[in-house]
Amino acid sequence: MIDSLVDRADQQRRARDYQAAVQTLRVVLASDATHARAHATLALALLGMRRIAGAEAEAEAALVADGGDPFCHQAAAAVRLAQHRLAEAWGYARVAITDDDDPDARVLAAAIRDASGHRDEARALIDEALELDPGHLAALAAQAGLDLADGQLTDARRRIAVVLGVDPRDPTARVIAARVALAAGDLAVAETHTRFVLGFDAGHRGALDVWMALKAQRGVLLGAWWRITGFMSVRSPRARIGVMIGAYVLVRIAIIAAAALGYEQLEDSIGMAWLGFCVYTWTAPTMFRWMLRREVQTIQV
Protein backbone atom coordinates (compact mmCIF):
# COMPACT_ATOMS: atom_id res chain seq x y z
CA MET A 1 0.00 0.00 0.00
CA ILE A 2 2.68 2.47 1.05
CA ASP A 3 4.96 1.51 -1.85
CA SER A 4 2.14 2.01 -4.34
CA LEU A 5 1.53 5.50 -2.88
CA VAL A 6 5.22 6.31 -3.31
CA ASP A 7 5.04 5.09 -6.91
CA ARG A 8 2.03 7.31 -7.49
CA ALA A 9 3.85 10.28 -6.00
CA ASP A 10 6.81 9.58 -8.28
CA GLN A 11 4.49 9.57 -11.29
CA GLN A 12 2.98 12.87 -10.13
CA ARG A 13 6.50 14.30 -9.78
CA ARG A 14 7.45 13.11 -13.27
CA ALA A 15 4.26 14.74 -14.61
CA ARG A 16 5.48 17.95 -12.89
CA ASP A 17 2.49 17.98 -10.52
CA TYR A 18 4.76 18.71 -7.57
CA GLN A 19 2.06 19.90 -5.17
CA ALA A 20 0.16 16.63 -5.58
CA ALA A 21 3.35 14.59 -5.14
CA VAL A 22 4.15 16.46 -1.93
CA GLN A 23 0.65 15.83 -0.57
CA THR A 24 0.82 12.10 -1.39
CA LEU A 25 4.24 11.75 0.24
CA ARG A 26 3.08 13.69 3.28
CA VAL A 27 0.49 10.96 3.82
CA VAL A 28 3.12 8.23 3.37
CA LEU A 29 5.62 9.81 5.74
CA ALA A 30 2.95 10.50 8.37
CA SER A 31 2.50 6.73 8.68
CA ASP A 32 6.15 5.74 8.09
CA ALA A 33 8.67 8.49 8.75
CA THR A 34 11.61 6.20 7.93
CA HIS A 35 10.55 5.32 4.37
CA ALA A 36 13.78 6.11 2.49
CA ARG A 37 12.28 6.15 -1.02
CA ALA A 38 9.47 8.46 0.10
CA HIS A 39 11.99 10.93 1.55
CA ALA A 40 14.07 10.77 -1.65
CA THR A 41 11.03 11.25 -3.91
CA LEU A 42 9.89 14.14 -1.72
CA ALA A 43 13.33 15.73 -2.04
CA LEU A 44 13.07 15.58 -5.85
CA ALA A 45 9.50 16.98 -5.80
CA LEU A 46 10.57 19.86 -3.55
CA LEU A 47 13.47 20.58 -5.91
CA GLY A 48 10.90 20.92 -8.69
CA MET A 49 9.25 23.62 -6.57
CA ARG A 50 12.67 25.23 -5.92
CA ARG A 51 12.34 24.56 -2.18
CA ILE A 52 16.03 23.79 -1.83
CA ALA A 53 16.18 23.85 2.00
CA GLY A 54 13.29 21.38 2.30
CA ALA A 55 14.76 19.17 -0.43
CA GLU A 56 18.13 19.12 1.32
CA ALA A 57 16.55 18.02 4.61
CA GLU A 58 14.54 15.27 2.87
CA ALA A 59 17.59 13.98 0.96
CA GLU A 60 19.51 13.79 4.24
CA ALA A 61 16.58 11.96 5.87
CA ALA A 62 16.56 9.50 2.93
CA LEU A 63 20.26 8.77 3.37
CA VAL A 64 19.82 8.30 7.13
CA ALA A 65 16.92 5.89 6.48
CA ASP A 66 18.87 3.85 3.89
CA GLY A 67 22.39 4.98 3.12
CA GLY A 68 22.89 2.15 0.62
CA ASP A 69 19.97 2.90 -1.70
CA PRO A 70 21.26 4.44 -4.98
CA PHE A 71 17.97 6.34 -5.42
CA CYS A 72 18.60 8.17 -2.12
CA HIS A 73 22.04 9.13 -3.42
CA GLN A 74 20.40 10.31 -6.64
CA ALA A 75 18.16 12.68 -4.65
CA ALA A 76 21.16 13.97 -2.68
CA ALA A 77 23.11 14.50 -5.92
CA ALA A 78 20.21 16.46 -7.44
CA VAL A 79 20.06 18.71 -4.36
CA ARG A 80 23.81 19.35 -4.44
CA LEU A 81 23.64 20.12 -8.17
CA ALA A 82 20.90 22.68 -7.46
CA GLN A 83 23.18 24.20 -4.81
CA HIS A 84 26.09 24.22 -7.33
CA ARG A 85 28.14 22.03 -4.96
CA LEU A 86 29.41 19.98 -7.85
CA ALA A 87 32.11 17.89 -6.13
CA GLU A 88 29.63 16.64 -3.52
CA ALA A 89 26.99 16.13 -6.21
CA TRP A 90 29.37 13.95 -8.18
CA GLY A 91 30.21 11.95 -5.03
CA TYR A 92 26.53 11.06 -4.57
CA ALA A 93 25.98 10.53 -8.30
CA ARG A 94 28.77 7.95 -8.45
CA VAL A 95 26.82 5.82 -5.97
CA ALA A 96 23.53 6.55 -7.77
CA ILE A 97 24.83 5.14 -11.07
CA THR A 98 25.72 1.82 -9.41
CA ASP A 99 22.05 1.00 -10.05
CA ASP A 100 22.56 -0.77 -13.38
CA ASP A 101 18.98 -0.18 -14.57
CA ASP A 102 18.48 3.51 -13.84
CA PRO A 103 18.81 5.90 -16.80
CA ASP A 104 17.64 8.85 -14.65
CA ALA A 105 20.73 8.56 -12.45
CA ARG A 106 22.95 8.65 -15.53
CA VAL A 107 21.20 11.74 -16.94
CA LEU A 108 21.68 13.48 -13.59
CA ALA A 109 25.33 12.40 -13.40
CA ALA A 110 25.82 13.72 -16.96
CA ALA A 111 24.39 17.10 -15.96
CA ILE A 112 26.84 17.23 -13.04
CA ARG A 113 29.84 16.31 -15.22
CA ASP A 114 28.77 18.79 -17.90
CA ALA A 115 28.46 21.55 -15.29
CA SER A 116 31.97 20.63 -14.08
CA GLY A 117 33.36 21.02 -17.60
CA HIS A 118 33.68 17.30 -18.43
CA ARG A 119 31.53 17.17 -21.54
CA ASP A 120 33.01 13.91 -22.87
CA GLU A 121 32.15 12.09 -19.64
CA ALA A 122 28.68 13.63 -19.76
CA ARG A 123 28.20 12.32 -23.30
CA ALA A 124 29.33 8.82 -22.28
CA LEU A 125 26.82 8.81 -19.40
CA ILE A 126 24.03 9.93 -21.72
CA ASP A 127 24.96 7.14 -24.15
CA GLU A 128 24.69 4.65 -21.26
CA ALA A 129 21.26 6.04 -20.33
CA LEU A 130 20.07 5.68 -23.94
CA GLU A 131 21.37 2.11 -24.11
CA LEU A 132 19.18 1.33 -21.09
CA ASP A 133 16.20 3.19 -22.56
CA PRO A 134 16.51 4.43 -26.18
CA GLY A 135 13.37 6.53 -25.81
CA HIS A 136 14.36 8.22 -22.54
CA LEU A 137 13.22 11.80 -23.07
CA ALA A 138 15.46 13.49 -20.51
CA ALA A 139 18.48 11.68 -21.96
CA LEU A 140 17.56 12.73 -25.50
CA ALA A 141 17.07 16.32 -24.34
CA ALA A 142 20.42 16.27 -22.54
CA GLN A 143 22.08 14.85 -25.66
CA ALA A 144 20.56 17.66 -27.70
CA GLY A 145 21.99 20.12 -25.17
CA LEU A 146 25.45 18.59 -25.57
CA ASP A 147 25.12 18.67 -29.36
CA LEU A 148 24.22 22.35 -29.13
CA ALA A 149 27.27 23.03 -26.94
CA ASP A 150 29.42 21.27 -29.56
CA GLY A 151 27.88 23.37 -32.33
CA GLN A 152 26.07 20.44 -33.95
CA LEU A 153 22.82 22.30 -34.56
CA THR A 154 21.27 19.78 -36.98
CA ASP A 155 21.65 16.87 -34.54
CA ALA A 156 20.43 19.01 -31.65
CA ARG A 157 17.36 20.13 -33.62
CA ARG A 158 16.52 16.56 -34.68
CA ARG A 159 16.79 15.15 -31.16
CA ILE A 160 14.85 17.92 -29.48
CA ALA A 161 12.07 17.56 -32.07
CA VAL A 162 11.71 13.89 -31.02
CA VAL A 163 11.41 14.92 -27.34
CA LEU A 164 8.87 17.67 -28.03
CA GLY A 165 6.91 15.32 -30.27
CA VAL A 166 6.31 13.06 -27.26
CA ASP A 167 6.12 15.68 -24.51
CA PRO A 168 5.50 19.19 -25.88
CA ARG A 169 5.25 20.61 -22.34
CA ASP A 170 8.76 19.58 -21.26
CA PRO A 171 10.30 22.89 -20.13
CA THR A 172 13.91 21.65 -20.34
CA ALA A 173 13.39 20.50 -23.93
CA ARG A 174 11.64 23.77 -24.78
CA VAL A 175 14.57 25.80 -23.46
CA ILE A 176 17.05 23.67 -25.43
CA ALA A 177 14.88 24.09 -28.53
CA ALA A 178 14.88 27.86 -27.91
CA ARG A 179 18.68 27.86 -27.59
CA VAL A 180 19.04 25.86 -30.80
CA ALA A 181 16.76 28.34 -32.62
CA LEU A 182 18.66 31.27 -31.14
CA ALA A 183 21.98 29.79 -32.29
CA ALA A 184 20.50 29.34 -35.78
CA GLY A 185 19.32 32.97 -35.78
CA ASP A 186 15.65 31.99 -35.80
CA LEU A 187 14.49 34.47 -33.18
CA ALA A 188 10.75 33.96 -33.75
CA VAL A 189 10.95 30.21 -33.01
CA ALA A 190 13.20 30.84 -30.00
CA GLU A 191 10.66 33.32 -28.69
CA THR A 192 7.75 30.91 -29.14
CA HIS A 193 9.49 28.22 -27.09
CA THR A 194 10.55 30.69 -24.40
CA ARG A 195 7.07 32.21 -24.14
CA PHE A 196 5.66 28.73 -23.67
CA VAL A 197 7.94 27.97 -20.71
CA LEU A 198 7.55 31.39 -19.09
CA GLY A 199 3.78 31.18 -19.49
CA PHE A 200 3.81 28.20 -17.10
CA ASP A 201 6.79 29.14 -14.97
CA ALA A 202 7.77 32.82 -14.99
CA GLY A 203 10.80 32.08 -12.80
CA HIS A 204 12.44 29.43 -15.03
CA ARG A 205 16.11 30.46 -15.05
CA GLY A 206 17.00 28.83 -18.38
CA ALA A 207 14.02 30.41 -20.13
CA LEU A 208 14.77 33.81 -18.59
CA ASP A 209 18.35 33.65 -19.81
CA VAL A 210 17.14 32.93 -23.37
CA TRP A 211 14.53 35.70 -23.03
CA MET A 212 17.15 38.26 -22.10
CA ALA A 213 19.43 37.08 -24.91
CA LEU A 214 16.52 37.52 -27.33
CA LYS A 215 15.86 41.05 -26.09
CA ALA A 216 19.55 41.88 -26.38
CA GLN A 217 19.61 40.69 -30.02
CA ARG A 218 16.61 42.86 -30.88
CA GLY A 219 17.96 46.13 -29.51
CA VAL A 220 21.00 47.32 -27.58
CA LEU A 221 19.14 49.64 -25.19
CA LEU A 222 16.19 47.33 -24.65
CA GLY A 223 18.57 44.42 -24.15
CA ALA A 224 20.64 46.36 -21.63
CA TRP A 225 17.49 47.31 -19.71
CA TRP A 226 16.29 43.70 -19.60
CA ARG A 227 19.72 42.47 -18.53
CA ILE A 228 20.05 45.01 -15.70
CA THR A 229 16.50 44.40 -14.50
CA GLY A 230 16.97 40.66 -14.87
CA PHE A 231 20.19 40.86 -12.86
CA MET A 232 18.41 42.69 -10.06
CA SER A 233 15.46 40.29 -10.18
CA VAL A 234 16.69 36.77 -10.78
CA ARG A 235 20.26 36.64 -9.48
CA SER A 236 21.10 34.91 -6.21
CA PRO A 237 20.16 36.81 -3.04
CA ARG A 238 23.84 36.96 -2.06
CA ALA A 239 24.75 38.63 -5.37
CA ARG A 240 21.92 41.14 -4.97
CA ILE A 241 23.01 42.01 -1.41
CA GLY A 242 26.56 42.45 -2.68
CA VAL A 243 25.45 44.85 -5.42
CA MET A 244 23.21 46.83 -3.05
CA ILE A 245 25.77 47.23 -0.28
CA GLY A 246 28.64 47.88 -2.70
CA ALA A 247 26.63 50.61 -4.46
CA TYR A 248 25.50 52.07 -1.13
CA VAL A 249 29.04 52.35 0.25
CA LEU A 250 30.40 53.84 -3.00
CA VAL A 251 27.63 56.45 -3.15
CA ARG A 252 28.03 57.44 0.48
CA ILE A 253 31.81 57.80 0.03
CA ALA A 254 31.18 59.98 -3.04
CA ILE A 255 28.74 62.14 -1.06
CA ILE A 256 31.15 62.50 1.87
CA ALA A 257 34.04 63.32 -0.47
CA ALA A 258 31.95 65.86 -2.44
CA ALA A 259 30.93 67.59 0.81
CA ALA A 260 34.52 67.60 2.11
CA LEU A 261 35.75 69.18 -1.14
CA GLY A 262 33.00 71.81 -1.08
CA TYR A 263 30.97 70.55 -4.07
CA GLU A 264 27.56 70.94 -2.48
CA GLN A 265 25.62 70.76 -5.75
CA LEU A 266 27.37 67.52 -6.68
CA GLU A 267 26.54 66.16 -3.23
CA ASP A 268 22.83 66.90 -3.80
CA SER A 269 22.90 65.42 -7.30
CA ILE A 270 24.51 62.19 -6.11
CA GLY A 271 21.94 62.00 -3.31
CA MET A 272 19.05 62.39 -5.77
CA ALA A 273 20.55 59.85 -8.19
CA TRP A 274 20.96 57.40 -5.31
CA LEU A 275 17.35 57.90 -4.25
CA GLY A 276 16.27 57.16 -7.83
CA PHE A 277 18.45 54.04 -7.90
CA CYS A 278 16.93 52.84 -4.59
CA VAL A 279 13.38 53.33 -5.88
CA TYR A 280 14.30 51.56 -9.11
CA THR A 281 15.92 48.54 -7.46
CA TRP A 282 13.03 48.31 -5.01
CA THR A 283 10.48 48.18 -7.79
CA ALA A 284 12.65 46.31 -10.36
CA PRO A 285 11.57 42.74 -9.42
CA THR A 286 7.88 43.73 -9.49
CA MET A 287 8.32 45.59 -12.79
CA PHE A 288 10.25 42.65 -14.21
CA ARG A 289 7.53 40.14 -13.29
CA TRP A 290 4.81 42.48 -14.59
CA MET A 291 6.54 43.06 -17.92
CA LEU A 292 7.26 39.36 -18.26
CA ARG A 293 3.61 38.47 -17.60
CA ARG A 294 2.52 41.06 -20.11
CA GLU A 295 4.96 39.75 -22.71
CA VAL A 296 4.04 36.07 -22.33
CA GLN A 297 0.29 36.60 -22.24
CA THR A 298 0.01 35.49 -25.85
CA ILE A 299 1.25 31.92 -25.63
CA GLN A 300 1.58 30.09 -28.93
CA VAL A 301 1.63 26.32 -28.56
Next chain:
Amino acid sequence: MSGYQIADEPTPSDVLGNAVCSPSGPLLATMMCGAWLAWPWFAFNAIAMGSPTKRRELAMVGLALGGTIVLAIVVRALVGAGIIESAFVLQLALLGISAWKVGMAYAISTVQTRAFDVYTLYGGKVARAMVVLILGQYLRRLVLGVTDDPIWQIIVSGGPS
Protein backbone atom coordinates in the same frame (compact mmCIF):
# COMPACT_ATOMS: atom_id res chain seq x y z
CA MET B 1 0.12 21.64 6.36
CA SER B 2 -1.31 18.69 8.31
CA GLY B 3 0.45 15.36 8.85
CA TYR B 4 4.15 15.10 8.09
CA GLN B 5 6.06 18.34 8.56
CA ILE B 6 8.67 19.22 5.92
CA ALA B 7 11.74 20.95 7.33
CA ASP B 8 11.30 24.23 5.42
CA GLU B 9 7.66 24.72 6.46
CA PRO B 10 6.82 27.37 9.05
CA THR B 11 4.57 26.59 12.04
CA PRO B 12 2.70 29.87 12.60
CA SER B 13 1.77 30.90 16.12
CA ASP B 14 -2.01 30.72 16.84
CA VAL B 15 -1.92 34.04 18.69
CA LEU B 16 0.61 36.02 16.64
CA GLY B 17 0.05 34.38 13.24
CA ASN B 18 -2.28 37.18 12.08
CA ALA B 19 0.46 39.78 12.54
CA VAL B 20 3.03 38.22 10.18
CA CYS B 21 4.33 40.79 7.66
CA SER B 22 6.42 40.45 4.53
CA PRO B 23 10.17 40.65 5.42
CA SER B 24 10.38 43.66 3.11
CA GLY B 25 8.51 45.57 5.88
CA PRO B 26 11.28 45.45 8.48
CA LEU B 27 13.86 45.88 5.69
CA LEU B 28 12.17 49.15 4.69
CA ALA B 29 11.96 50.07 8.38
CA THR B 30 15.77 49.89 8.60
CA MET B 31 15.97 52.70 6.06
CA MET B 32 12.85 54.72 6.88
CA CYS B 33 12.50 54.45 10.65
CA GLY B 34 15.65 53.01 12.19
CA ALA B 35 17.16 49.88 13.63
CA TRP B 36 15.10 50.34 16.84
CA LEU B 37 12.06 49.17 14.85
CA ALA B 38 13.70 46.85 12.28
CA TRP B 39 15.53 44.41 14.59
CA PRO B 40 12.57 43.74 16.95
CA TRP B 41 10.27 43.48 13.91
CA PHE B 42 12.46 40.87 12.23
CA ALA B 43 12.55 38.90 15.51
CA PHE B 44 8.77 39.19 15.99
CA ASN B 45 8.14 38.08 12.39
CA ALA B 46 10.35 35.01 12.84
CA ILE B 47 8.48 33.99 16.01
CA ALA B 48 4.96 34.80 14.73
CA MET B 49 5.55 32.94 11.46
CA GLY B 50 7.14 30.01 13.29
CA SER B 51 9.95 30.20 10.76
CA PRO B 52 11.97 26.97 10.45
CA THR B 53 15.08 29.17 10.46
CA LYS B 54 13.85 31.09 13.53
CA ARG B 55 16.98 30.42 15.60
CA ARG B 56 19.22 31.55 12.77
CA GLU B 57 17.16 34.69 12.21
CA LEU B 58 17.16 35.54 15.93
CA ALA B 59 20.91 34.90 16.08
CA MET B 60 21.40 37.24 13.11
CA VAL B 61 19.30 39.92 14.82
CA GLY B 62 21.44 39.48 17.95
CA LEU B 63 24.61 39.68 15.86
CA ALA B 64 23.37 42.80 14.07
CA LEU B 65 22.55 44.53 17.36
CA GLY B 66 25.70 43.31 19.13
CA GLY B 67 27.90 44.25 16.19
CA THR B 68 26.38 47.74 16.02
CA ILE B 69 26.97 48.29 19.75
CA VAL B 70 30.60 47.13 19.50
CA LEU B 71 31.26 49.28 16.41
CA ALA B 72 29.64 52.33 18.07
CA ILE B 73 31.79 51.89 21.20
CA VAL B 74 34.95 51.46 19.09
CA VAL B 75 34.23 54.59 17.03
CA ARG B 76 33.53 56.61 20.19
CA ALA B 77 36.74 55.33 21.78
CA LEU B 78 38.74 56.23 18.67
CA VAL B 79 37.27 59.74 18.73
CA GLY B 80 37.94 60.03 22.47
CA ALA B 81 41.57 58.90 21.99
CA GLY B 82 42.08 61.49 19.26
CA ILE B 83 42.72 58.87 16.57
CA ILE B 84 39.70 60.02 14.59
CA GLU B 85 40.05 63.79 14.36
CA SER B 86 38.56 65.03 11.11
CA ALA B 87 34.86 65.08 10.32
CA PHE B 88 35.64 63.34 7.02
CA VAL B 89 37.19 60.28 8.71
CA LEU B 90 34.38 60.20 11.28
CA GLN B 91 31.81 60.17 8.49
CA LEU B 92 33.59 57.23 6.86
CA ALA B 93 33.62 55.36 10.16
CA LEU B 94 29.89 55.99 10.63
CA LEU B 95 29.35 54.85 7.05
CA GLY B 96 30.97 51.53 7.99
CA ILE B 97 28.44 51.09 10.82
CA SER B 98 25.59 52.13 8.56
CA ALA B 99 26.66 49.62 5.85
CA TRP B 100 26.86 46.91 8.54
CA LYS B 101 23.26 47.62 9.59
CA VAL B 102 21.87 47.73 6.07
CA GLY B 103 23.84 44.62 5.09
CA MET B 104 22.58 42.67 8.08
CA ALA B 105 19.02 43.82 7.39
CA TYR B 106 19.29 42.55 3.79
CA ALA B 107 20.80 39.26 4.98
CA ILE B 108 18.07 38.65 7.60
CA SER B 109 15.39 39.63 5.10
CA THR B 110 16.84 37.14 2.56
CA VAL B 111 16.76 34.26 5.07
CA GLN B 112 13.28 35.19 6.32
CA THR B 113 11.91 35.56 2.79
CA ARG B 114 12.53 31.84 2.08
CA ALA B 115 10.31 30.86 5.03
CA PHE B 116 7.80 33.58 4.13
CA ASP B 117 7.46 32.23 0.57
CA VAL B 118 6.55 28.77 1.89
CA TYR B 119 4.26 30.39 4.51
CA THR B 120 2.29 32.20 1.77
CA LEU B 121 2.34 29.08 -0.46
CA TYR B 122 0.13 27.37 2.13
CA GLY B 123 -2.22 30.36 2.49
CA GLY B 124 -0.65 32.03 5.52
CA LYS B 125 -2.20 35.38 6.44
CA VAL B 126 -0.13 38.49 5.77
CA ALA B 127 -0.66 41.74 7.69
CA ARG B 128 -0.05 45.17 6.14
CA ALA B 129 3.39 46.50 6.96
CA MET B 130 2.54 50.06 5.88
CA VAL B 131 0.66 50.82 9.12
CA VAL B 132 3.72 49.88 11.20
CA LEU B 133 6.01 51.88 8.90
CA ILE B 134 3.86 55.02 9.19
CA LEU B 135 3.70 54.60 12.97
CA GLY B 136 7.46 54.03 12.99
CA GLN B 137 8.03 57.25 11.06
CA TYR B 138 5.95 59.11 13.63
CA LEU B 139 7.75 57.57 16.61
CA ARG B 140 11.23 57.87 15.08
CA ARG B 141 12.03 61.30 16.52
CA LEU B 142 10.73 60.28 19.94
CA VAL B 143 13.02 57.27 20.04
CA LEU B 144 16.05 59.12 18.72
CA GLY B 145 15.38 61.92 21.21
CA VAL B 146 15.42 59.68 24.29
CA THR B 147 19.04 60.73 24.92
CA ASP B 148 21.77 62.72 23.17
CA ASP B 149 24.34 60.00 23.78
CA PRO B 150 26.01 59.35 20.38
CA ILE B 151 26.16 55.59 21.04
CA TRP B 152 22.37 55.53 21.43
CA GLN B 153 21.95 57.58 18.26
CA ILE B 154 24.20 55.23 16.30
CA ILE B 155 22.47 52.09 17.57
CA VAL B 156 18.85 53.09 17.01
CA SER B 157 19.18 55.17 13.84
CA GLY B 158 18.50 53.81 10.38
CA GLY B 159 20.90 52.77 7.64
CA PRO B 160 21.34 55.91 5.55
CA SER B 161 20.51 58.41 8.34
